Amino acid sequence: MSSWPAFANLANLLTLLRLLLVAPIIRAMLTGRHGLALALFMLAGFTDVLDGFAARRLNLKTQAGAYLDPIADKCLLSGIFLALAFAKIVPWWFVAMVFGRDVYILLAAALLMLATPIRKFPPSVWGKASTFLQIATVVAWMVRDIFPAQVLASISTGMLWVSAVFTIWSGVHYTWQGLHMVKAH
Numbered sequence: 001m002s003s004w005p006a007f008a009n010l011a012n013l014l015t016l017l018r019l020l021l022v023a024p025i026i027r028a029m030l031t032g033r034h035g036l037a038l039a040l041f042m043l044a045g046f047t048d049v050l051d052g053f054a055a056r057r058l059n060l061k062t063q064a065g066a067y068l069d070p071i072a073d074k075c076l077l078s079g080i081f082l083a084l085a086f087a088k089i090v091p092w093w094f095v096a097m098v099f100g101r102d103v104y105i106l107l108a109a110a111l112l113m114l115a116t117p118i119r120k121f122p123p124s125v126w127g128k129a130s131t132f133l134q135i136a137t138v139v140a141w142m143v144r145d146i147f148p149a150q151v152l153a154s155i156s157t158g159m160l161w162v163s164a165v166f167t168i169w170s171g172v173h174y175t176w177q178g179l180h181m182v183k184a185h
Helices: 010-030 034-057 063-086 092-115 125-146 150-184
Strands: none
Touching: 010 034, 010 063, 034 063, 034 125, 063 092, 063 125, 092 150, 125 150
16 A cells, blocks of 8 residues: 555646746746746646646546646746746737636636536637647747747747737637536526
8 A cells, every 4th residue: 555645646746846847947037047948848848748648548637636737737838928028028918818818717717606507617629729829839939039030030929929819719719618508507
């Protein structure tokens, strides 16, 4: 019999590692060590892939992991977006839009939980696409900052606009999903 609690499995430990990497990534970005910030961000992304693999393939899913994983993801992305904005690498309007959509979704979910029996809010394909594009945008802007070149500046700017469109659309789609869930109850 193991002395470890059930939630202390490989998948959850990888998620905790990702959460612990948030502060060093932000610190590296804010102190001008952008190469280190990118390397740590990529490591954090790798832990996300590994914890998902461990949870699904090694049957290490836990309720703690189900809550902790999206929290770690949001802390990572939110932290890096704030650091990029404070470092004057990405525009504040974009960060405000990403945060605004997330706050809107959280408030809508809280309202639905208070006013209806709805308790599950599955991610949509548009939400997942938006998150993927936000991550790709972060990487593009970090690479552009480390290796200034016109082609990278063009790619990162294009990614910013594509990510903005998907972020807005996913918010609209979540609204539509929420309305359909309310109608069904």
